[in-house]
Amino acid sequence: MSTLYEHGTLASLMAGNMAGTITLGDLLKHGSRGIGTFDGLDGEVVILDGEVYQAVSSGQVNHITDLTAKMPFASVHEPGDLQPLDLAEVNFASLNGGFVKQHELSNVFAALHLQGTFTHVKVRIAPKQTAPYPSLLEVAKGQPTFTRDNVTGTIIGYYAPEIFGSVTAAGWHLHFISDDRQFAGHLLEFNAPKLSGDLQIFDSLDQHFPITDQAFRQGSVDLATVRDSIAQSEGNNE
Amino acid sequence: MSTLYEHGTLASLMAGNMAGTITLGDLLKHGSRGIGTFDGLDGEVVILDGEVYQAVSSGQVNHITDLTAKMPFASVHEPGDLQPLDLAEVNFASLNGGFVKQHELSNVFAALHLQGTFTHVKVRIAPKQTAPYPSLLEVAKGQPTFTRDNVTGTIIGYYAPEIFGSVTAAGWHLHFISDDRQFAGHLLEFNAPKLSGDLQIFDSLDQHFPITDQAFRQGSVDLATVRDSIAQSEGNNE
Numbered sequence: 001m002s003t004l005y006e007h008g009t010l011a012s013l014m015a016g017n018m019a020g021t022i023t024l025g026d027l028l029k030h031g032s033r034g035i036g037t038f039d040g041l042d043g044e045v046v047i048l049d050g051e052v053y054q055a056v057s058s059g060q061v062n063h064i065t066d067l068t069a070k071m072p073f074a075s076v077h078e079p080g081d082l083q084p085l086d087l088a089e090v091n092f093a094s095l096n097g098g099f100v101k102q103h104e105l106s107n108v109f110a111a112l113h114l115q116g117t118f119t120h121v122k123v124r125i126a127p128k129q130t131a132p133y134p135s136l137l138e139v140a141k142g143q144p145t146f147t148r149d150n151v152t153g154t155i156i157g158y159y160a161p162e163i164f165g166s167v168t169a170a171g172w173h174l175h176f177i178s179d180d181r182q183f184a185g186h187l188l189e190f191n192a193p194k195l196s197g198d199l200q201i202f203d204s205l206d207q208h209f210p211i212t213d214q215a216f217r218q219g220s221v222d223l224a225t226v227r228d229s230i231a232q233s234e235g236n237n238e
Numbered sequence: 239m240s241t242l243y244e245h246g247t248l249a250s251l252m253a254g255n256m257a258g259t260i261t262l263g264d265l266l267k268h269g270s271r272g273i274g275t276f277d278g279l280d281g282e283v284v285i286l287d288g289e290v291y292q293a294v295s296s297g298q299v300n301h302i303t304d305l306t307a308k309m310p311f312a313s314v315h316e317p318g319d320l321q322p323l324d325l326a327e328v329n330f331a332s333l334n335g336g337f338v339k340q341h342e343l344s345n346v347f348a349a350l351h352l353q354g355t356f357t358h359v360k361v362r363i364a365p366k367q368t369a370p371y372p373s374l375l376e377v378a379k380g381q382p383t384f385t386r387d388n389v390t391g392t393i394i395g396y397y398a399p400e401i402f403g404s405v406t407a408a409g410w411h412l413h414f415i416s417d418d419r420q421f422a423g424h425l426l427e428f429n430a431p432k433l434s435g436d437l438q439i440f441d442s443l444d445q446h447f448p449i450t451d452q453a454f455r456q457g458s459v460d461l462a463t464v465r466d467s468i469a470q471s472e473g474n475n476e
Contacts, residue, residue, distance in 0.1 A: 009345075064476065093332075104455040104456060106246075106455075106458070106459075107454055107455060107457060107459065108449055108455070140243045161459075161460055162459065163247065163249045163404035163405055163459060163464070164405065166401035167401055167402065167405075191460075202447075202449075203447055203448075204445065204446050205443070205445040205447075206443075207442065207443040207444075207445060208441060209346055209347075209441055210441075211346055211440075211441045215343075216345060217342040217346070218342060219344075219345060221343070221400065221401060223342075223401060226401070
């Protein structure tokens, strides 16, 4: 029995509420593994063993130790109830197909943590925005991508049920970081002959809202637009 | 800072997973006010001060003390951070209009608790189903309704953001119970010249999933059908 903690919603980010609304310090109280982005949609964050790495849009990876840094959207959890995994010929097609079916993930939140050597990895990194913020869809159009072949590293991220698809990214939302901590980002493509790690199925989602943030409270979310935008900007792994 | 606890999802109920998956005892650990339904979609539940009342489809209201009774879908919270309310000429139109705007509820979960004398109340009560369960839409077609004029009682229930509309009932989901505990149900219509009570805005949703339940894990949710069904069966207050 374990909990996934999420701060902020994809719909709000989509609507342009990109200012940070939780400090890194507060976020880390809820888990030592996770993913997210910083104030202004500044990069792609990987949290492993409580250490925080931020890939910025130049491709550089920063080790973040400033606990006052703020994030608009992030998910973390504490590892527990881990189901060990040893997978062969892993890519998004295998994760989306047999893996989801075998582990009966469709209606639950789960964390995936995989390590090994990847023959190919392609990531994208969100570039920092400044207020007045554009829509996430606008940002998604101009995001740089980076590739690396024969790299050893870690995948960390989540599976979310389709009915939560405006709250967070439905299906797999995975980030990658290399063992040398020099290459990271939001995972777009990967191939690995053999990966090992663990799967954690959550019985609870602790969804946290920035209720004192005026932009969040007053923001108007057009659900049809949000769905379209999410499909266009997050649809990356099918 | 307070939390709304929800067990189960509307989408799963909609798909026909109506068997109870949490005991009343476990639910009450998370709050003393709330709403829900029992195993087999058996009636409409009101929880006030930790006391549990179930309106069944004959119109009768039972005081439930069996903590082993199971529920497939329920929401509870502990009162806190209450904003006092004194409202005049209250009905669904006023709650959906000015009230949501004034309190900036669109993007948050909130609890509403109102007491007073109602000139008119109309409720519906879900009739108990047996396995193999029909869809919630089928059940909704045959639900009895009851009306009462000039009745003193309590409204208890929740506001949920539109992006959570397949997870739970979006907008207002309110139940009613009379002070004499003889009349209760899922609120369809009401009019009251003057009501007082409180509003509680949650910064967290603790969404709990019955991950050990095979029907929940293996159930297939067609999102378009779920949205249509929810619109038809829950669309009652606009």
